[in-house]
């Protein structure tokens with residue numbers, strides 16, 4: 001069992017005919033019926049349902065499963081295949097949402113002849129519930145990237161697609177010589193959407209960020225164009241942070257839109273965990 005106890009950090013073991021896991025200190029966690037573990041520490045104060053809510057998760061699953069962002073998933077998979085030399089790689093998708101990238105990465109690594117052990121964590125129970133239901137071969141846990149229930153130096157590759165970055169925690173769990181693959185928006189990602197929402201849309205800031213414990217290796221740019229109609233326009237909007245921050249006037253304008261053309265772009269930043 002890859003996951004560790006969120007209370008005392010000790011290794012978790014299967015118990016109760018594999019229906020639950022427990023550490024040597026007797027902290028025990030049951031698998032939900034969809035097969036995931038709830039590993040948010042009970043003593044920490046979390047809002048009632050942290051992370052993305054049901055509406056956002058549903059919109060994202062509908063949008064992603066239609067294949068609009070497949071070019072990004074393919075690029076993530078190609079980079080991961082190139083980086084991973086271990087035939088049994090341990091991979092963690094931190095802030096995995098409902099598991100679109102996690103699931104496709106697992107399939108690609110398997111097709112490449114590897115036997116990956118793939119894990120996904122997200123603070124949203126709703127997202128993890130969907131992820132676990134869709135991919136029973138992947139182990140998912142409700143957990144925060146700020147305190148991953150994962151042993152130190154256990155992970156060959158940590159991926160993060162548009163989810164919170166916690167450099168110290170990511171450095172802790174990544175093996176020396178392992179990799180951190182971070183997806184960030186390009187300068188003009190969703191510019192067409194922003195042109196509808198805002199009078200003066202700004203380009204996203206592009207920066208090479210250094211993270212302690214990691215060596216920056218390369219930036220992999222992936223660019224595309226989207227032409228959306230109907231529900232897909234609203235789904236895309238619901239997936240973005242603009243959904244919450246756009247003034248009413250802008251979001252009302254978007255509700256009336258039935259066609260949207262926009263540039264899209266992710267940059268994949270590749271980091272290598274330095275040896276300590």
Ligand SMILES: C[S@@+](CC[C@H](N)C(=O)[O-])C[C@H]1O[C@@H](n2cnc3c(N)ncnc32)[C@H](O)[C@@H]1O
Pocket residue numbers: 050051052060094095096097098099100101121122123124127143144145146160161162163164239
């Ligand atoms: C923009 S979504 C990206 C989800 C997924 N990686 C994808 O691209 O489809 C950001 C995700 O980060 C999750 N999140 C927010 N705060 C988090 C935290 N502290 N720890 C783990 N996940 C978190 C949200 O619940 C949400 O699923």
Ligand SMILES: [Zn+2]
Pocket residue numbers: 005006007008009010023024025026027
């Ligand atoms: Zn424990």
